[in-house]
Amino acid sequence: MHAWICDNPIGPDALTWKELPTPEPKAGEIRVAIRAASLNFPDLLIVQNKYQMKPALPFVPGSEYAGVVDAVGEGVSRLRKGDAVAAFGGMGGFATHACVDAQLVMPLPEGFAFDDAAAFICTYGTTHHALLDRAELKAGETVLVLGAAGGVGTAAIQIAKAAGARVIAAASSDEKCALCRDIGADATINYSTANIRDELKALTGGKGPDIVYDPVGGDMAEPVFRSIAWRGRYLVIGFAQGAIPALPLNLPLLKGASVVGVFWGEFARREPAHNAKALAELAGWYADGRIKPVLDRTLPMPELKAAFQRMGSRQVRGKLVMTNP
Ligand SMILES: NC(=O)c1ccc[n+]([C@@H]2O[C@H](COP(=O)([O-])OP(=O)(O)OC[C@H]3O[C@@H](n4cnc5c(N)ncnc54)[C@H](OP(=O)(O)O)[C@@H]3O)[C@@H](O)[C@H]2O)c1
Numbered sequence: 001m002h003a004w005i006c007d008n009p010i011g012p013d014a015l016t017w018k019e020l021p022t023p024e025p026k027a028g029e030i031r032v033a034i035r036a037a038s039l040n041f042p043d044l045l046i047v048q049n050k051y052q053m054k055p056a057l058p059f060v061p062g063s064e065y066a067g068v069v070d071a072v073g074e075g076v077s078r079l080r081k082g083d084a085v086a087a088f089g090g091m092g093g094f095a096t097h098a099c100v101d102a103q104l105v106m107p108l109p110e111g112f113a114f115d116d117a118a119a120f121i122c123t124y125g126t127t128h129h130a131l132l133d134r135a136e137l138k139a140g141e142t143v144l145v146l147g148a149a150g151g152v153g154t155a156a157i158q159i160a161k162a163a164g165a166r167v168i169a170a171a172s173s174d175e176k177c178a179l180c181r182d183i184g185a186d187a188t189i190n191y192s193t194a195n196i197r198d199e200l201k202a203l204t205g206g207k208g209p210d211i212v213y214d215p216v217g218g219d220m221a222e223p224v225f226r227s228i229a230w231r232g233r234y235l236v237i238g239f240a241q242g243a244i245p246a247l248p249l250n251l252p253l254l255k256g257a258s259v260v261g262v263f264w265g266e267f268a269r270r271e272p273a274h275n276a277k278a279l280a281e282l283a284g285w286y287a288d289g290r291i292k293p294v295l296d297r298t299l300p301m302p303e304l305k306a307a308f309q310r311m312g313s314r315q316v317r318g319k320l321v322m323t324n325p
Contacts, residue, residue: 003095004304007058009049012308015061025073025099032085032100036118037065037093037301039311039320040151041215041240046091047308055091062093066108066117067324076102084108086117088125088268093118094304096324103272106279109287116286119293119319121279123155126237126264127213128278131159133267134260135211135233139164144200144209144224147216147240148185149176154294154318156213157185162290165211168203170196172314179317183294191220200227213237221245225257232257294318300325 001022008014025031040063045051047061066086069079079085085105092098108117131137143160147153148169160167161184169180170189177188189199200208208229214221218241225234225247232255239245252259268275285291298321299307307320 001095001097002301003060003092003097004062004301005058006047006061009047009054009057011048012044012305012312015047015305017302017304022097023099025071025076027074028076028102029073029099030069030076030079030085030102030105031071032065032067032087032098032105033070034065034067034093034096034098034324035114036067036298036324037062037095037322038119038122038151039307039316039322040064040122041238041311043094044308044311053090060092060095060098062095062098062322063090064088064118064122065093065098066114070097073099073102078102079105079107084112084114084117086112086121088121090265094301094322096301106283109283112283112286115295115298115321115323116293118321119151119295120282120286122264123151123293123319124159124282124291125268125275125279126152126262127155127159128282129264129267129275130213130235130237130260130262131156131211132163133274133278134262135235137163137165137211140166141210142166142168142204142207142229143211143213144168144170145180145185145213146170146191146220146224147214148180148188149317150215150240151316151319152215152237153213154180154183155291157183158291160211160213162285168200168209176317179294196220197223197227200224204229208232211235216241217245218243219245222247222251225251225255225259228255228257230256234259236261296320298323
């Protein structure tokens, strides 16, 4: 097998593409011949030593991938050699093969393309948990999505629309805003050029959005929170901008609003049955054509450094997918 190795977590430039012995699955594991793996923002943070989880060195990055089961460890009965699967294993995906706990694998229904499947579990799982479970989104409510042209952002537009919401998508360029409208956003705000508070006031008749979905953090959080509706829910998804914002606590008081934390990986670990139910619902929505990952581009696996460069420089629209022949 081949894999990208991180033995010095100072950023993507230090990764090396190496030939390694193909691993055998342990009890409870399967081995996947990887067809496609997608980039999630934490994959970049991990190789920069900036993520909350700090794996022992050396490690193979790549949290999410899809492919075909090519070996099965002792005690695994629900999967067989030849099954198509998607996995969120936390690591190991930027490679040709990976061994993973069979519990972390989603068998793929027929017709689920590998490129889409590799770009599915984390972004849609996170967003389903955030909007429908944590924020209890109701049809007719208005959802503001920040960083809306990115991986979780595009999933948030699609899931909010599928749940009957009105979606305001906010992003840093007109081109990103156009993509958001193409995939269903009802209105957009370019926050590089417009005053987001004025725009939100105009777009909601002064009421503000019921739900804010924020994967960006930084200096936009407080002004946006000041615009939230009465009984609003502010979903803390991530901090792609780098800075973790602080919020004066009088603001939630004045709006009767909630700051709602979202940690999908921990939710999936602590509440596997709930997560499996959500993923099954999402797979049904994919089959019906209600949701579909937006793929920025697919690149051959050996071009991972170029993909990380694209993600780190804020160019990605939707998801980046690495493929093996
Ligand atoms: N809570 C959870 O369970 C969970 C699960 C998955 C991901 N996340 C988090 O969600 C965030 C987004 O992840 P993603 O995979 O969707 O990433 P992504 O595709 O790269 O999207 C991030 C978006 O953030 C915006 N951004 C603002 N400043 C940026 C900067 N300095 N560098 C890069 N992007 C910047 C960009 O949009 P504009 O250019 O339009 O501003 C970009 O489209 C990350 O912080 C990640 O850790 C959290």
